[in-house]
Amino acid sequence: xxxxxxxxxxxxxxxxxxxxxxxxxxxxxxxxxxxxxxxxxxxxxxxxxxxxxxxxxxxxxxxxxxxxxxxxxxxxxxxxxxxxxxxxxxxxxxxxxxxxxxxxxxxxxxxxxxxxxxxxxxxxxxxxxxxxxxxxxxxxxxxxxxxxxxxxxxxxxxxxxxxxxxxxxxxxxxxxxxxxxxxxxxxxxxxxxxxxxxxxxxxxxxxxxxxxxxxxxxxxxxxxxxxxxxxxxxxxxxxxxxxxxxxxxxxxxxxxxxxxxxxxxxxxxxxxxxxxxxxxxxxxxxxxxxxxxxxxxxxxxxxxxxxxxxxxxxxxxxxxxxxxxxxxx
Amino acid sequence: xxxxxxxxxxxxxxxxxxxxxxxxxxxxxxxxxxxxxxxxxxxxxxxxxxxxxxxxxxxxxxxxxxxxxxxxxxxxxxxxxxxxxxxxxxxxxxxxxxxxxxxxxxxxxxxxxxxxxxxxxxxxxxxxxxxxxxxxxxxxxxxxxxxxxxxxxxxxxxxxxxxxxxxxxxxxxxxxxxxxxxxxxxxxxxxxxxxxxxxxxxxxxxxxxxxxxxxxxxxxxxxxxxxxxxxxxxxxxxxxxxxxxx
Numbered sequence: 001x002x003x004x005x006x007x008x009x010x011x012x013x014x015x016x017x018x019x020x021x022x023x024x025x026x027x028x029x030x031x032x033x034x035x036x037x038x039x040x041x042x043x044x045x046x047x048x049x050x051x052x053x054x055x056x057x058x059x060x061x062x063x064x065x066x067x068x069x070x071x072x073x074x075x076x077x078x079x080x081x082x083x084x085x086x087x088x089x090x091x092x093x094x095x096x097x098x099x100x101x102x103x104x105x106x107x108x109x110x111x112x113x114x115x116x117x118x119x120x121x122x123x124x125x126x127x128x129x130x131x132x133x134x135x136x137x138x139x140x141x142x143x144x145x146x147x148x149x150x151x152x153x154x155x156x157x158x159x160x161x162x163x164x165x166x167x168x169x170x171x172x173x174x175x176x177x178x179x180x181x182x183x184x185x186x187x188x189x190x191x192x193x194x195x196x197x198x199x200x201x202x203x204x205x206x207x208x209x210x211x212x213x214x215x216x217x218x219x220x221x222x223x224x225x226x227x228x229x230x231x232x233x234x235x236x237x238x239x240x241x242x243x244x245x246x247x248x249x250x251x252x253x254x255x256x257x258x259x260x261x262x263x264x265x266x267x268x269x270x271x272x273x274x275x276x277x278x279x280x281x282x283x284x285x286x287x288x289x290x291x292x293x294x295x296x297x298x299x300x301x302x303x304x305x306x307x308x309x310x311x312x313x314x315x316x317x318x319x320x321x322x323x324x325x326x327x328x329x
Numbered sequence: 330x331x332x333x334x335x336x337x338x339x340x341x342x343x344x345x346x347x348x349x350x351x352x353x354x355x356x357x358x359x360x361x362x363x364x365x366x367x368x369x370x371x372x373x374x375x376x377x378x379x380x381x382x383x384x385x386x387x388x389x390x391x392x393x394x395x396x397x398x399x400x401x402x403x404x405x406x407x408x409x410x411x412x413x414x415x416x417x418x419x420x421x422x423x424x425x426x427x428x429x430x431x432x433x434x435x436x437x438x439x440x441x442x443x444x445x446x447x448x449x450x451x452x453x454x455x456x457x458x459x460x461x462x463x464x465x466x467x468x469x470x471x472x473x474x475x476x477x478x479x480x481x482x483x484x485x486x487x488x489x490x491x492x493x494x495x496x497x498x499x500x501x502x503x504x505x506x507x508x509x510x511x512x513x514x515x516x517x518x519x520x521x522x523x524x525x526x527x528x529x530x531x532x533x534x535x536x537x538x539x540x541x542x543x544x545x546x547x548x549x550x551x552x553x554x555x556x557x558x559x560x561x562x563x564x565x566x567x568x569x570x571x572x573x574x575x
Contacts (some may be wrong), residue, residue, distance in 0.1 A: 014480055045419075048421055049422075049423055050423050050574055052574075070426070071425070072422060073426075074425035076423065078420065080416070080419045080420060081424075082416050082419075084415045084416030085417065086339070086417060087415075088342075088346050088347070089339075089342075097335055097338075097339050100332075100334065100335035101331070101332055101336070101425075102424060102425065103423045103425060142420075145420065169565070241471045300505055
């Protein structure tokens with residue numbers, strides 16, 4: 001449903017997106033992950049036809065964005081990162097205007113608006129003027145706008161930003177439901193959200209795809225070191241050295257309050273050995289937990305740059321934010 | 330067509346829901362009322378030369394141009410600048426609508442509102458008709474002139490609004506375009522070179538309105554307004570296409 005080939009966007013000397021190619025099939029829910037300034041929003045803006053790419057091409061639902069822009073945009077629903085609405089309109093008025101803009105017939109519009117209002121939990125504010133709505137409601141009006149005309153492809157840029165936890169759950173539920181009807185591209189930096197919602201994840205950094213796959217496969221492939229958390233009552237002084245002598249254990253980090261982090265290579269599981277050692281030594285074991293590599297670890301590992309010639313990540317990100325501000329601000 | 334109509338109706342609604350529109354309308358009626366009163370009281374002096382009040386009203390006084398030069402920037406400054414400043418341009422331009430449809434929708438809305446602003450001045454013609462004879466031909470051509478010059482000025486304003494995301498700069502820029510457009514024509518009277526005189530004469534808006542008010546409809550003038558309007562709207566469309574995401 002979405003095909004991107006060699007998608008590149010430069011702002012002056014700065015390359016925000018660098019030769020991205022990907023393909024999203026019908027009915028897929030794909031997440032784009034990446035640190036701030038990685039090029040997520042730039043990518044999304046090129047897919048939705050708002051920003052012309054410097055190089056490369058995009059087709060949406062089989063229609064090329066450069067040759068049949070209006071056609072491609074017609075099969076697309078879009079929730080931008082910053083939801084901007086006409087402040088002076090009432091919610092239903094705005095939705096009626098959007099329906100007309102999308103070319104929905106008047107006879108169909110009424111039903112579609114009612115449906116979008118109820119799915120995005122907007123019943124309470126139907127007649128309210130948009131300028132008076134809270135951030136959470138505005139976000140939901142933006143989402144209602146995106147889904148209103150039942151587009152084949154939905155592109156959501158940070159859909160749950162600014163919502164309270166209860167609303168986040170409701171909107172995630174809605175997104176999952178929408179994923180059954182249309183192809184969905186979702187950008188977020190909330191990692192659990194990706195794990196909950198997406199079939200496939202693309203991790204983008206410095207304008208390039210650095211990893212791609214299902215959340216599970218990304219976790220499995222990245223299995224670097226695994227860590228076991230051990231808490232011993234009274235933190236026995238020789239525990240660290242004894243534990244690190246166990247087979248498969250690479251090192252042990254002692255923390256205050258009897259916490260020891262036992263790090264071992266690959267998928268090794270030293271929990272049994274640790275337990276027997278504790279019993280032999282007569283220590284009191286309070287906690288023994290193996291922590292699996294989370295998507296968060298994968299993300300941090302892929303997007304942290306240890307190249308000594310490169311500036312630290314924080315600086316890179318700050319620098320890019322400046323660039324982004326110049327471009328959008 | 331649907332997308333054009335959607336833009337048009339949303340813009341018209343935005344005009345009638347904004348306080349600015351009513352301020353413009355109030356100022357316009359206040360100034361016009363004052364000018365009309367001045368003209369009528371001037372002409373009712375028994376020593377005054379004979380004249381038709383409505384002829385003087387359309388374009389013969391400097392007030393008319395003052396209103397037009399200040400009013401059109403205020404009407405158009407918001408149109409595209411605000412979409413870009415607030416970011417609504419992003420959801421607008423990702424909908425299935427072309428830049429030309431956006432520009433035309435907004436332009437037709439501005440022109441309709443502008444014409445609506447002048448409708449109350451028909452009352453002046455009504456007042457005159459009650460006490461004396463009115464030659465309706467020149468009145469009609471006077472309004473045609475108002476629509477033509479307004480169409481041109483509003484197109485310039487829309488282009489300025491496409492260029493910048495600041496409404497203030499858009500208004501100032503419109504003013505900067507309109508003042509030379511207006512004053513170039515006045516050079517006709519200051520220049521001796523025959524060819525230059527003709528060129529400036531062709532562009533002399535004051536003279537145009539003078540003639541329209543007398544009932545002279547010169548099609549060259551209408552061609553000038555129409556072609557300049559189309560050109561300015563074309564530039565606005567191109568500007569929007571290039572600048573929408575900046």
